[in-house]
Amino acid sequence: xxxxxxxxILAPMEGVADELMRHLLTSLNNYDFCVTEFVRVVDSLLPxxxxxxxxxxxxxxxxxxxGTPLRMQLLGQEPDWMAENAVRALAMGSHGIDVNFGCPxxxxxxxxxxxxxxxxxxxIHQIMAKMRSAIGVDATLSAKIRLGFTDASKLDEIxxxxxxxxxxxxxxxxxTKQDGYRPPAYWHFIAEVRKKYxxxxxxxxxxxxKNDAENCISQSQTPNLMLGRxxxxxxxxxxxxxxxxxxxxxxxxxxxxxxxxELELQGDKSFYFSSRLKQWLRYLRLQYPQAESxxxxxxxxxxxxxxxxxxxIVAST
Numbered sequence: 001x002x003x004x005x006x007x008x009i010l011a012p013m014e015g016v017a018d019e020l021m022r023h024l025l026t027s028l029n030n031y032d033f034c035v036t037e038f039v040r041v042v043d044s045l046l047p048x049x050x051x052x053x054x055x056x057x058x059x060x061x062x063x064x065x066x067g068t069p070l071r072m073q074l075l076g077q078e079p080d081w082m083a084e085n086a087v088r089a090l091a092m093g094s095h096g097i098d099v100n101f102g103c104p105x106x107x108x109x110x111x112x113x114x115x116x117x118x119x120x121x122x123x124i125h126q127i128m129a130k131m132r133s134a135i136g137v138d139a140t141l142s143a144k145i146r147l148g149f150t151d152a153s154k155l156d157e158i159x160x161x162x163x164x165x166x167x168x169x170x171x172x173x174x175x176t177k178q179d180g181y182r183p184p185a186y187w188h189f190i191a192e193v194r195k196k197y198x199x200x201x202x203x204x205x206x207x208x209x210k211n212d213a214e215n216c217i218s219q220s221q222t223p224n225l226m227l228g229r230x231x232x233x234x235x236x237x238x239x240x241x242x243x244x245x246x247x248x249x250x251x252x253x254x255x256x257x258x259x260x261x262e263l264e265l266q267g268d269k270s271f272y273f274s275s276r277l278k279q280w281l282r283y284l285r286l287q288y289p290q291a292e293s294x295x296x297x298x299x300x301x302x303x304x305x306x307x308x309x310x311x312x313i314v315a316s317t
Contacts (some may be wrong), residue, residue: 001003001284003214003217003223004217004223005175005209005213005217005223005224005225005242006147006223006224007032007202007223007224007225008029008030008031008032008034008150008223008225008226008227008238009032009033009035009171009202009224009225009226009227009239009240010022010026010029010031010033010034010068010226010227010231011035011204011226011227011228011231012034012035012036012037012038012073012098012100012144012236013228013229013232013292014038014103014105015037016279016280017034017036017037019055019056019213020038020260020263020264021232021280022034022062022064022068022070023064023065023066024235024256024259024260024263025231025235025238026065026066026067026068026248027064027065027066027179028065028235028236028239028248028251028305029237029238029239029242030234030238030239030242031068033068033069033071033072033144034044034064034069034070034129035073035098035144036055036072036073037054037073038073038074038075038103039051039054039055039073039074039075039085039137040075040076040081040088040108040110040113041074041075041076041081041085041138042076042078042081043078043081043196044257045081045085045088046079046085046088047082047225047285048088048092051072051088051089051092052092053165054072054074054195055070055072055094056299057070058092058093058094058109059189061091061093061301062093062094062095064251065156069095069167070094070095071094071095071097071098071140071142072089072094072097072098073097073098073099073144073175074089074097074098074099074100074110074142075100075103075111075113075114075126075305076101076113076127076223077112077117077123077127079126079127079129079130079131080130082099082127082130083130083131083133083134083135083250083307084126085117086131086134086135086191087096087110087134087140088295089177090135090139095140096139096140096141096142096168097135097139097142098102098133098144099116099127099128099131099138099141099143099144099294100113100114100143100144101115101117101118101124101144101145101146101158102144102145102146102171102173103113103115104146104177105131105178109177109210113313114128114157115146115177116149116177118145118146118148118154118177119149121154121157121160121161122161123302124135124143124158124161124162125161125162125165126165127143128143128161128165128167129163129164129166131165132165132166132167133310137166138160138255139163140168140169141165141166141167141168141169141247142167142168142169142170143167143169143170143171143175144157144170144172144173144204145159145162145170145171145172146172146173146176146177147172147173147174147175147176147189147283147291147309148166148176148177149176149177149178149187150176150178151178152176152179152186152189154191155192155193156192156193156196158196158231159193159196159199160197161196163197163199165192167199167204168199168200169199170199170200170201170202170285171202171203171204171310172187172189172193172201172203172204172220173185173189173205173228173259173304174187174190174203174204174205174206175203176294181229183190183206183214184206185204185205185206187205187215187216187219187220188219188220189263190203190219190220190222191219191220191221191222194220194222195223196220200224201224202222202224202225202226202287203216203217203220203222203224203225203226204225204226204227204228207225207228207229207230207241208229208230208233208234208286208287209234209235209237209240209247210240210241212230212273213225213241217282225241227301232283232284232285233246233283233286234247234248234255234287235248235286236237236248244260245288246249250288250290252313253284253288253291254311254314254315255280255315257277257294257311258311258315260277260280261273261277261304261307261308261311264276264277265304273304273307274298274301274302274304274307277307278295278298278299281295282293283299290314293314294311294314297310297313297314298310298311
């Protein structure tokens, strides 16, 4: 019998999974919830407009237009300020709080945020325990980690630090910070801590198709998945995994690209249009050979009308 998925969530991909992308992907899939891009917390209680910039959906019940709940993600290293900002995010309507201990970006790690904290399990515990105390026992608190910074030698200690702070859910990206995004993902490490701890665990990393998902569930021994880049490469991936949907054909995807272009140009980030579309096509070409041709046709273009004309040409062929 093939492994069965229980829950699937959309990853908080910085600079990619913004409001528009969340809207499109949750309209195509039955995600259990989404995690936002991170809000950077340093040494202050952030004003509400900072949270709304990252999550405009806060003004609409903190749901995507298709009704998928959103959870705000915070990134920082000061327990007191992380706690205060968590209280504010919940008061604004966030469906729980997630904490980023997995970001591999050098700028973030240099300022003692993200994956660099994997070297300090006790610090992770302090942050999560302070947040739990501040938001109360009824609010959902989750965290996202990697296997470790340079290796997985502290993974058991990290998971223990998280669970002992009474965290509800933990996502493990099955690579170290040093691994970056290079394949493979080492899902078997998740199984080792899954057997030992009661916390609800989500596996993440290198899930590009249904077969990858089944292998991940089997090796990680958790039925819960977080999808990141694979969800961009195959826009209906969650439902392919969950409900055995047919992978979206290119003819349908062209319509989605046109819809994305129209929505992007209507929004307040329209000046990002050409770079955002090209960024998405870099992922799509991993699954669709036609996306490579479209990318090559528009890679030097910046004028929106010229880009839309190239999409129309592809759509008519």
